[in-house]
Amino acid sequence: MDERDACGVGFIADLKGTARHEILQWALEALSRLQHRGAVSADAKTGDGAGVLFQLPQGFFRREAVRLGARLCHMEKLAVGMTFLPSESEALAEARRIIEETVRGWACRPNRLRVRWIGWRPVPIVRAVLGEKAAAECPTIEQFLISSGEEPCSGERFEREVYLIRKQIERRVRELSLLAYIVSLSHRTLVYKGLMVSSQLGRFYPDLQNRSFTTSFAIFHQRYSTNTLPNWMLAQPFRMLAHNGEINTLQGNRNWMRAREADLRESVWGEEAELLSPILWEEGSDSANLDNALELLVLSGRSVLHALLMLVPEAYEGIPDLDEDVRAFYEYHECLMEPWDGPAALCFSDGRIVGAALDRNGLRPARYLVTEDGLVLVASEVGILPISEHRIVEKGRLGPGMILAVDTTRGALLRNAEIKRMLATRRPYARWVRAHLVRGPGQENGELARDDGDGRESDASVRRQRAFGYTIEDLDVLLKPMVFEGKEPTGSMGDDTPLSVLSQKPRLLYTYFKQRFAQVTNPPIDPLRERLVMSLSTLIGARGHWLEESPAACRLIKLRSPILDEASLAWVLRQCDGRWRRLDAVFPVSDGPSGLRPAVRRLCEEAERAVREGASLLLLSDRAVDAERAPIPMLLAVGAVHHHLIRCGLRLRASVIAESGEPREEHHFACLLGYGASAIHPYLAMETAQAMARERGVDPLEALRNYVRTLEKGLLKIMSKTVSYTHLT
Numbered sequence: 169m170d171e172r173d174a175c176g177v178g179f180i181a182d183l184k185g186t187a188r189h190e191i192l193q194w195a196l197e198a199l200s201r202l203q204h205r206g207a208v209s210a211d212a213k214t215g216d217g218a219g220v221l222f223q224l225p226q227g228f229f230r231r232e233a234v235r236l237g238a239r240l241c242h243m244e245k246l247a248v249g250m251t252f253l254p255s256e257s258e259a260l261a262e263a264r265r266i267i268e269e270t271v272r273g274w275a276c277r278p279n280r281l282r283v284r285w286i287g288w289r290p291v292p293i294v295r296a297v298l299g300e301k302a303a304a305e306c307p308t309i310e311q312f313l314i315s316s317g318e319e320p321c322s323g324e325r326f327e328r329e330v331y332l333i334r335k336q337i338e339r340r341v342r343e344l345s346l347l348a349y350i351v352s353l354s355h356r357t358l359v360y361k362g363l364m365v366s367s368q369l370g371r372f373y374p375d376l377q378n379r380s381f382t383t384s385f386a387i388f389h390q391r392y393s394t395n396t397l398p399n400w401m402l403a404q405p406f407r408m409l410a411h412n413g414e415i416n417t418l419q420g421n422r423n424w425m426r427a428r429e430a431d432l433r434e435s436v437w438g439e440e441a442e443l444l445s446p447i448l449w450e451e452g453s454d455s456a457n458l459d460n461a462l463e464l465l466v467l468s469g470r471s472v473l474h475a476l477l478m479l480v481p482e483a484y485e486g487i488p489d490l491d492e493d494v495r496a497f498y499e500y501h502e503c504l505m506e507p508w509d510g511p512a513a514l515c516f517s518d519g520r521i522v523g524a525a526l527d528r529n530g531l532r533p534a535r536y537l538v539t540e541d542g543l544v545l546v547a548s549e550v551g552i553l554p555i556s557e558h559r560i561v562e563k564g565r566l567g568p569g570m571i572l573a574v575d576t577t578r579g580a581l582l583r584n585a586e587i588k589r590m591l592a593t594r595r596p597y598a599r600w601v602r603a604h605l606v607r608g609p610g611q612e613n614g615e616l617a618r619d620d621g622d623g624r625e626s627d628a629s630v631r632r633q634r635a636f637g638y639t640i641e642d643l644d645v646l647l648k649p650m651v652f653e654g655k656e657p658t659g660s661m662g663d664d665t666p667l668s669v670l671s672q673k674p675r676l677l678y679t680y681f682k683q684r685f686a687q688v689t690n691p692p693i694d695p696l697r698e699r700l701v702m703s704l705s706t707l708i709g710a711r712g713h714w715l716e717e718s719p720a721a722c723r724l725i726k727l728r729s730p731i732l733d734e735a736s737l738a739w740v741l742r743q744c745d746g747r748w749r750r751l752d753a754v755f756p757v758s759d760g761p762s763g764l765r766p767a768v769r770r771l772c773e774e775a776e777r778a779v780r781e782g783a784s785l786l787l788l789s790d791r792a793v794d795a796e797r798a799p800i801p802m803l804l805a806v807g808a809v810h811h812h813l814i815r816c817g818l819r820l821r822a823s824v825i826a827e828s829g830e831p832r833e834e835h836h837f838a839c840l841l842g843y844g845a846s847a848i849h850p851y852l853a854m855e856t857a858q859a860m861a862r863e864r865g866v867d868p869l870e871a872l873r874n875y876v877r878t879l880e881k882g883l884l885k886i887m888s889k890t891v892s893y894t895h896l897t
Contacts, residue, residue, distance in 0.1 A: 213299025219361020356519025482569020
């Protein structure tokens, strides 16, 4: 099989947890056979990046600590930092100074471990094996050693302390714009990686041939770069995971992680939370950002299995025979964290448990086998190690949403159902969900609540249509097939409409935005045949703390669809029990175009004030439009409020619903949802649909259902083109 379209990833582990050098050698051999999965530059030697993650060889580095003059007592834990430092001498000296000062200064902080600085170890390298481009960009590669001090401490506490030290170093390096990067800093794991093809890794780092480098597992990765240019820092594995695929919900994931930074102080991190921001490495790839999120969740107290399934859940909503406790586990955690969805195949480890998982789509290969002598191998393809068939006692593949792991401390192979059942029964998630999660009307039969309005056929409707830029083409070409046939209007593949920014005619703000299509390595999703992995469900209300677990965290309203009719909107507002505010997205016509900016500023200030006063739902409405008041473009209103609340640290305290006469086609709705709305009530489009039905003698309610169903199908189609899966939370 000649696969050349995605990264190669996998792990090899000893089921008994026995650390030996052969594990690392087998990982390098397997990695060299994945070379075809990466690209090379014109010099035919510079690759997209390759690397391995494995357990820290304590024996070797304790001897190095002694060589550097340290005397370690038996209770001291040793951590090693692998670094890429600047090549220029002055910048190198500055980077070293920052790292050493930060570590030494950490021991002086109150209530901190008395960590000890031990010293620097230059990492032996063979630069000659690199390609011309990789050699020219090769950083200075050094390791630094620190110990926990003689004060007794748990491994979890030491990991958190060195994590905080690393975050402080990263902040100081960023402030000085130094090209310095900490590849890994842990007392459990170590990462060796670089800008090279996989077969060069073991020759470039002689350490990897040292028989003192023993481990019970190793994760390996050959990168195939798509949405970022190859460089030394973006080679994988990262500190906890290696990833084959892409996170296509990335922009939304990044924005929501920024919103969560305001809650860090109210967690296990306390006063040290200020060191954690920003959580994500903004210059990093999608894989690097997912690694950042996984690392923080694990170091905040969750197991690596728990954190991984929280970030990358399976498509639980469409599985009818799923264990109810497992379903409740996923439903509870979607109240805390939106999924990071791919396609994605992931190998991960916290230094004790090593595993692999696929996202809900299952569009990246992950084969596994278990041998009679307790070797577990997971990889992107079969045949990467010469293992005889008679030695294999089990083999198979991971399917969509499946996970497999090896617990090296217990010597146990953890399978998909066992892992999920174990996590699902840790807490009474099913009871919490039943008690606190409120489901919207029509959740069982998939219908919206009935709207008993009269369609509002009047001159007022026509005036509103003019105010919001409706045209005859909108009514005849766009809305008619949606209302009467329940399908999108037919159009040609060509589009000769001028770009909005160049058009001489007024255009809606939505037309300035185009779809951001997925990268070329993503297999296409069919929104009809693969409906199982797609969802339009949305959550309304103030979010619980994502680093904690409490019953009240799922005290939210769950809607099957983000498209609300008038009755559904009224039901949602009743459920909020007075904890909602209507904010008028309008401004005086007399102010002219110059009145828009202060109106948007006023809207943001009103939103901030409402949330601080306890509102958990903001209804941005332009119903007040009349001869004296013009509408603020609803996309501008939603986006401005969304980002203002993020900057204020208030975004997770409230949801935003857009009540607008402006949106009428699926692209409008997709933009509003993408920029922060949790749900939309398109009152004028719905009035128009009902009025059109009455004119033809058609049931207005059936016309309304046709319109909404068409919008929902259109949203699914947009999601299938732009991302592999999107969850509208």
